[in-house]
Amino acid sequence: MPSLNGTARYLALRGAETDSAGHWPPKSEKPLGPDHAIYDTLLLSATEAGWQVMGAAAGPAPLSAPDHAITVTAQTVLGLIANDGAASSGANLLGVRAVQPEGETQEYVSHVVVMRETTQLRRIEKTAVVVPIDLLTLSAYVEQGTKAEAVLDLRISPEELAHQPIFVPDKLVEKLAKQALDVSVPTLRQRHDIIVETVVGRVAIYGHAELTSTGDAARAELERTPGVLEVADYVVYSERLQQQVQDSLAKKGLGDLTVLMEHDLAELHGVVPDRKAYHAAREAALKVPGVRGVVSNSLFVEEPAASEPATPEAHDAQPAGTTPAKS
Numbered sequence: 001m002p003s004l005n006g007t008a009r010y011l012a013l014r015g016a017e018t019d020s021a022g023h024w025p026p027k028s029e030k031p032l033g034p035d036h037a038i039y040d041t042l043l044l045s046a047t048e049a050g051w052q053v054m055g056a057a058a059g060p061a062p063l064s065a066p067d068h069a070i071t072v073t074a075q076t077v078l079g080l081i082a083n084d085g086a087a088s089s090g091a092n093l094l095g096v097r098a099v100q101p102e103g104e105t106q107e108y109v110s111h112v113v114v115m116r117e118t119t120q121l122r123r124i125e126k127t128a129v130v131v132p133i134d135l136l137t138l139s140a141y142v143e144q145g146t147k148a149e150a151v152l153d154l155r156i157s158p159e160e161l162a163h164q165p166i167f168v169p170d171k172l173v174e175k176l177a178k179q180a181l182d183v184s185v186p187t188l189r190q191r192h193d194i195i196v197e198t199v200v201g202r203v204a205i206y207g208h209a210e211l212t213s214t215g216d217a218a219r220a221e222l223e224r225t226p227g228v229l230e231v232a233d234y235v236v237y238s239e240r241l242q243q244q245v246q247d248s249l250a251k252k253g254l255g256d257l258t259v260l261m262e263h264d265l266a267e268l269h270g271v272v273p274d275r276k277a278y279h280a281a282r283e284a285a286l287k288v289p290g291v292r293g294v295v296s297n298s299l300f301v302e303e304p305a306a307s308e309p310a311t312p313e314a315h316d317a318q319p320a321g322t323t324p325a326k327s
Contacts, residue, residue: 006102008200009034010113011042011055012095016074024094024113024128024167033170034200042096043069044109051109051133053098070138070150078114079139082157091115091154091161094128097200097229109133111229114154116161128167130201130229131156165201168227174198176225181205184221190214194235201229208264210238236264236290245291248284257281257299266291269298277301 012025028036039055045066054069077090091114098107116129131154140151154161168176177196185191194207203222209215215235222231238261245259245266254277257270266285272278278301285294 005099006104007034007100008110008202009098010036010095010200011053011098011107012036012038012113013042013072013074013076013093014038014040016092016094016115023169026167026169040073042072044072045069046138049108051136052106053096053109054107070141070152072152076152078112078136079151079153080158080161081137081139081153081155082160083155086157087153088158096133097130109136112136112154113167114161116164116166118162129161129164130167131161131164165229166226168201170198170200173201173203173225173227176227177203177222180221180225181218184217185214186217194218201227202232203228203230204232204234206234208236208238212237212239238262238264241266241288241290244288245285248288249281252277252280252284254281254284259285264290264292265295266293267295267298271300271302273302275301 010026016025025038026034026036028034037055039057041056043054043056043066045052045054045068052066072093074093076093078093079090080088082088094113094115096109096113097111099110100107111130111132113128113130116127118125118127135155137153137155138150139153140149142149156164174196177198181191181194181196185194190209193209194205197204197206203225205215205218205222215233215237218235219231219233222228241264242259242261245261246255249255249257249259254272257268257272260267260269266288268281268285272281278296278299281299282294282296285291
């Protein structure tokens with residue numbers, strides 16, 4: 001299955017609509033947002049890389065469609081099969097979530113969108129739910145002359161289907177995601193340092209935090225948030241950076257030095273045997289992704305040359321990506 005990283009959008013089937021929360025099908029958000037589309041049919045092709053998908057209008061399939069493509073419409077019903085093999089009434093297919101990975105020309109299905117029916121106060125409520133493509137299986141494929149029939153099922157019980165994420169438009173997902181961060185991030189200052197971005201149910205968080213536990217709590221809360229299909233964490237954690245710098249120093253034989261992190265600056269403490277080791281320690285810290293600079297006020301040379309005092313270098317807090325000054 002290709003990575004979920006890439007351009008994502010929903011491909012809806014014409015005539016497949018719900019009448020409750022979610023407001024399926026989604027509206028296109030051009031020019032800046034995802035280019036959602038509505039088709040009469042979708043053509044699914046099982047490949048080694050995953051399920052390729054292509055949309056088509058009414059009429060003959062496009063010439064570029066693979067010969068073995070499975071045609072699905074708003075009338076397609078996916079069977080539900082529990083882990084024990086018990087089959088039950090199916091769920092109507094509403095569309096798919098498609099991803100075009102970077103460097104690829106084809107779109108692949110990451111999720112299928114199906115209708116879930118529940119009874120509320122003697123009224124049947126229809127809701128669009130989003131199910132991972134990994135649960136889709138081709139149960140039967142029969143060719144009869146020039147025609148072929150395929151049976152598609154979801155390896156999921158009705159009870160499990162009831163707990164799948166509902167479809168929620170991105171604007172609402174982002175609002176809910178921000179509320180989730182307000183709840184899960186301990187302090188206002190830490191919350192201010194984390195920003196959120198939502199694209200087709202994929203929530204990405206960016207920024208800075210001192211502790212990895214802050215990210216753990218944020219991700220857990222986001223994963224429980226309605227409409228969130230995936231969480232990507234791009235936050236830079238000082239705690240993690242500190243360990244990465246410490247590991248980098250250890251590889252240079254300088255593991256006895258102490259590292260402190262503040263505002264993504266690595267503060268080095270300790271004594272090194274010579275000027276070469278001094279520069280090696282600074283360079284090792286600077287090469288760690290996320291480190292913005294190195295402060296070496298407390299990094300001393302044990303045996304300086306006769307013309308050099310045993311004091312720190314004058315070029316402290318050197319920004320990442322620059323070369324230490326030569327003496």
